[in-house]
Amino acid sequence: MENFKDLLTGECSHQGDVQFFALKAIPSNAVKIDKGFIAASERSGSFHALFGDYDMYELAGEGVVIDCKEECILNHSLKEVLEKSGNKLDKAMILDKKDHRHSILPKGVHFFGIQQRFDPHEGYRKNVKD
Amino acid sequence: MAKVIKQEDLTPEFYAELEIRKNEMMAGLYNGQEHETWQKRYSEEYVDLIYKSANEPVPAVIIANNLREFAIYYNTIFNSNVNQKTRMCINVIASLKTVGVLKTKDIILKDGDNQTLIENFGVDFNKFTSEEDLESIKAKFEEEFYKISNEIPRETILKNYLNPTVNQFYLASEYGRIYLIWYELLDKHFNLEADEATTQEYLAFKAITPSNNIAKAYFSEKAALILRMPKKIRTIMSNDTEIFHSTTDASIEYPGEKLYYVNNRQIEEEWFLKTVNKTLTFEEFIQIENEDLKAGIATIIKENEGNEGLLKFLNAELVDTKEVTHNSGYTETIKLYKTKQKFTYVMNRFGERNQPYAWMSLVCPSTGQNYLIDTCPSFKDAVEAAKWHRPKNIPMDLPYVWQSAN
Numbered sequence: 001m002e003n004f005k006d007l008l009t010g011e012c013s014h015q016g017d018v019q020f021f022a023l024k025a026i027p028s029n030a031v032k033i034d035k036g037f038i039a040a041s042e043r044s045g046s047f048h049a050l051f052g053d054y055d056m057y058e059l060a061g062e063g064v065v066i067d068c069k070e071e072c073i074l075n076h077s078l079k080e081v082l083e084k085s086g087n088k089l090d091k092a093m094i095l096d097k098k099d100h101r102h103s104i105l106p107k108g109v110h111f112f113g114i115q116q117r118f119d120p121h122e123g124y125r126k127n128v129k130d
Numbered sequence: 131m132a133k134v135i136k137q138e139d140l141t142p143e144f145y146a147e148l149e150i151r152k153n154e155m156m157a158g159l160y161n162g163q164e165h166e167t168w169q170k171r172y173s174e175e176y177v178d179l180i181y182k183s184a185n186e187p188v189p190a191v192i193i194a195n196n197l198r199e200f201a202i203y204y205n206t207i208f209n210s211n212v213n214q215k216t217r218m219c220i221n222v223i224a225s226l227k228t229v230g231v232l233k234t235k236d237i238i239l240k241d242g243d244n245q246t247l248i249e250n251f252g253v254d255f256n257k258f259t260s261e262e263d264l265e266s267i268k269a270k271f272e273e274e275f276y277k278i279s280n281e282i283p284r285e286t287i288l289k290n291y292l293n294p295t296v297n298q299f300y301l302a303s304e305y306g307r308i309y310l311i312w313y314e315l316l317d318k319h320f321n322l323e324a325d326e327a328t329t330q331e332y333l334a335f336k337a338i339t340p341s342n343n344i345a346k347a348y349f350s351e352k353a354a355l356i357l358r359m360p361k362k363i364r365t366i367m368s369n370d371t372e373i374f375h376s377t378t379d380a381s382i383e384y385p386g387e388k389l390y391y392v393n394n395r396q397i398e399e400e401w402f403l404k405t406v407n408k409t410l411t412f413e414e415f416i417q418i419e420n421e422d423l424k425a426g427i428a429t430i431i432k433e434n435e436g437n438e439g440l441l442k443f444l445n446a447e448l449v450d451t452k453e454v455t456h457n458s459g460y461t462e463t464i465k466l467y468k469t470k471q472k473f474t475y476v477m478n479r480f481g482e483r484n485q486p487y488a489w490m491s492l493v494c495p496s497t498g499q500n501y502l503i504d505t506c507p508s509f510k511d512a513v514e515a516a517k518w519h520r521p522k523n524i525p526m527d528l529p530y531v532w533q534s535a536n
Contacts, residue, residue, distance in 0.1 A: 013532055123479060
């Protein structure tokens with residue numbers, strides 16, 4: 001299995017606490033999954049999701065990998081906005097934003113992860129909560 | 131033949147005039163003047179106009195002054211499990227408006243409902259002989275509706291609670307006034323050549339705008355439930371977008387209800403007031419797990435008391451500041467703070483106890499919200515701390531440079 005570090009191109013971006021990093025290829029241990037939200041908040045009903053022609057993979061315990069077949073749009077919006085749009089994540093379109101502006105992902109492979117938070121009472125990192 | 135107007139047809143002059151008209155329509159909205167000069171009949175006449183335009187009988191119009199009232203009245207009107215008297219009031223009001231006093235009397239007597247009305251409301255339709263009584267009877271049943279609705283125990287409503295919903299109808303929403311301006315200016319600049327009926331209808335709606343003061347509405351056959359506009363709205367401009375924000379008072383203020391927003395994120399009243407009134411303790415703050423709440427609190431303190439105030443609240447000192455210019459052209463300032471005091475129960479990333487609390491301060495490029503992210507107190511360099519907070523499989527030697535930051 002290749003070293004994940006060697007797949008990184010050095011290009012990094014973020015939308016809120018969702019961070020994404022360009023990869024040279026899909027990691028060999030990535031498992032293909034159905035398209036879904038990259039991150040979601042039950043409390044606020046908001047989500048980060050990618051829209052367009054892409055395949056989604058899971059990197060167990062680490063995050064997701066996206067293989068964009070075309071330029072795709074990363075939106076931060078509300079579930080009710082998505083429902084009204086009728087979009088099933090298949091069409092690259094900009095939705096009304098919740099807080100963060102949309103991001104444009106070029107064609108290619110990208111790793112998505114969440115900004116880590118440190119718990120000073122436990123001494124270790126975990127995902128940011130909102 | 132329909133007229134086609136394209137985006138490129140809309141000139142700078144058109145947009146300039148749109149901005150002027152928009153400001154005129156919004157003039158009294160934010161400062162409370164529109165709220166103060168409103169009369170119930172403005173909303174009712176507007177709603178009646180909508181129903182008449184749709185060739186529907188006019189409804190009972192119920193006005194909610196805040197979100198809580200909207201939820202209560204929604205349930206007392208549409209939830210048969212909550213109360214029957216309120217629904218009786220609606221039926222009577224709707225009938226009076228549609229067919230008048232005498233025909234309503236006929237219906238009530240024919241259906242054998244008069245005794246029920248006498249027992250519940252003290253109103254005997256047998257006594258009415260003229261349409262002159264209409265307004266006073268209508269007012270009586272409206273008064274009864276509000277009184278009964280507001281006296282129903284909260285538990286009764288919550289037991290079979292119907293989640294309120296609204297109609298997505300542009301003419302009866304906070305956007306109604308803006309849509310009417312668009313029609314006005316498109317007609318003025320491009321001569322839409324509408325037929326007389328459409329023109330008269332448009333003019334009738336416009337005449338009661340913005341005084342109709344409608345923010346949201348739910349329409350049904352016999353009842354229209356209206357939520358009024360807030361009496362005060364406080365916003366700021368952020369990235370060319372107007373957002374709800376105030377660090378001193380409610381961003382959205384209804385009579386009897388206040389909603390607090392910091393950088394467009396709602397913050398619960400309890401936390402807002404504790405922060406503004408300076409009763410929030412540092413110990414309470416560090417127990418908060420929700421990052422958005424912490425960010426909101428930090429923003430309130432920072433805006434009201436400056437950086438010095440925030441550091442004082444945290445009893446922290448600035449350890450490091452770094453400015454990073456990213457490839458997107460955006461410059462980010464990352465600050466690293468630590469408390470002067472060490473705490474026996476605070477650990478660093480190596481599991482070593484007796485450490486200070488530490489935070490990394492980041493400003494969101496989209497929202498302007500100042501986030502204080504707990505970080506490991508072992509860091510001395512703000513950028514190294516920021517790198518460490520990236521996802522776990524991202525190595526520390528990958529430069530901290532964003533291609534895009536939103």
